[in-house]
Ligand code: SF4
């Protein structure tokens with residue numbers, strides 16, 4: 001019974017209610033103490049997912065080169081998307097975490113036990129989506145899929161707050177069926193929409209998206225990777241190198257010995 | 273049909289989408305460097321110990337004496353690098369189910385923690401043996417333990433040393449694999465990195481042993497040194513080949529490493545200073561059979577090894593992590 005989010009970007013209005021609800025429920029402060037930095041990037045003022053922002057609404061302004069092409073701003077789009085941890089079926093962060101701080105819960109979500117995490121930061125480099133971040137407390141933080149709320153039969157705060165139902169919470173298979181239907185409906189109206197997060201994306205994302213442009217446009221990797229994919233090959237390479245070093249080492253060490261031995265053997269002959 | 277969107281100018285928010293740099297800095301760089309030295313010195317000493325030539329005893333003892341302090345420095349560096357240093361033991365023990373042990377062999381960091389622990393055992397035994405050997409430790413129990421070990425059948429000793437060499441190779445090479453075991457571009461693609469770090473661990477360790485033996489007044493033509501220098505030449509050659517292989521495999525992805533300021537450091541510090549120059553010096557040395565700056569060569573190799581780790585760790589984290597990040 002995998003639970004997750006279906007984020008339909010086509011109905012997102014960029015109100016950031018999800019970000020606010022997330023901050024409130026999880027007791028996340030607005031920012032680290034210090035200077036307030038404005039990104040100057042559309043309506044975005046948090047910039048990225050981070051240790052303090054577990055939801056991040058992205059604003060993507062698409063404006064034609066020639067704004068007067070077919071009437072003012074015709075053909076322009078303003079895409080919005082509320083990003084979050086994908087609670088991957090094959091989660092890179094969970095794979096590498098050496099302390100066992102990152103676990104899979106009974107809801108199939110990926111949860112960081114902050115009382116176990118020791119801040120090694122392996123998960124930061126392992127998540128293909130750049131989701132996990134280290135906080136000023138030296139521990140890793142990200143969306144918990146409101147584990148505490150789920151345990152009490154409630155839905156995550158962001159999904160509850162979203163006024164347009166752009167964020168929906170539920171059983172992943174049911175959500176996927178909804179998304180398929182929505183994509184088909186949009187297609188019938190001439191709008192191309194595709195689901196990001198089926199099995200082809202690192203084995204499936206429990207929190208997936210409906211997009212109307214290429215994933216890269218939304219800052220999502222087209223072909224995310226798992227941290228372990230190249231590890232076996234790298235280990236093999238190391239073993240081969242070790243063998244080469246052992247052979248060349250043995251040759252160098254032995255050669256001397258042979259040379260010495262031949263010198264020793266020839267030595268008596270030099271003596272009268 | 274919606275208006276053609278092909279010619280649209282779009283701005284992607286600089287939000288998520290790229291794996292974040294883990295903010296590993298100088299603690300990690302130095303750990304990689306010192307870890308390579310500890311592992312290499314031990315493995316070389318153990319190999320010479322196995323060969324058992326009397327004239328190498330000095331080399332063996334030096335290697336054994338270096339391994340444990342090196343390992344302790346590594347452990348310290350790793351611990352202070354943690355966001356929560358007091359929880360370092362969570363790497364080995366399930367903190368919620370003490371004393372259950374935790375090993376995720378598919379996670380290079382978890383595996384590496386165990387490699388460090390196991391290697392520590394070998395390094396400790398070797399250290400005690402070397403200290404007692406040198407007559408520095410006048411502690412009955414230790415002396416008796418060492419004497420007891422000497423009486424063991426030689427098969428046991430050989431197996432022990434062979435396992436120790438394996439542990440050393442694991443420590444020298446896994447640090448490179450650790451970087452491959454991420455999704456960060458460049459690291460993720462750098463499959464030969466484990467081998468490269470291992471070869472560099474070997475070459476820098478030979479260099480360090482040579483330096484120390486030279487300092488102790490050994491002549492450069494001393495067979496004990498010449499064999500180290502020969503083996504160092506081989507290790508450098510393997511390292512150079514792996515650098516070439518790495519660049520070929522990375523292709524365009526190699527850019528952060530080979531261009532800009534990091535690129536300059538890579539070409540000058542790693543390739544020229546650390547590999548090509550020492551190799552040239554080595555060839556000249558054997559041809560003329562005259563001693564040509566063995567000491568200088570060793571220093572160059574050590575510098576190259578450190579710069580290699582600096583560039584490989586920091587360049588792919590630029591610009592979010594500045595080069596001086598601890
Ligand atoms: S999106 Fe990243 S942080 Fe979230 S589960 Fe997947 S790998 Fe882990």
Ligand code: SF4
Nearest residue numbers: 097117118120121123
């Ligand atoms: S930083 Fe914490 S959660 Fe992330 S891998 Fe390390 S121990 Fe696990």
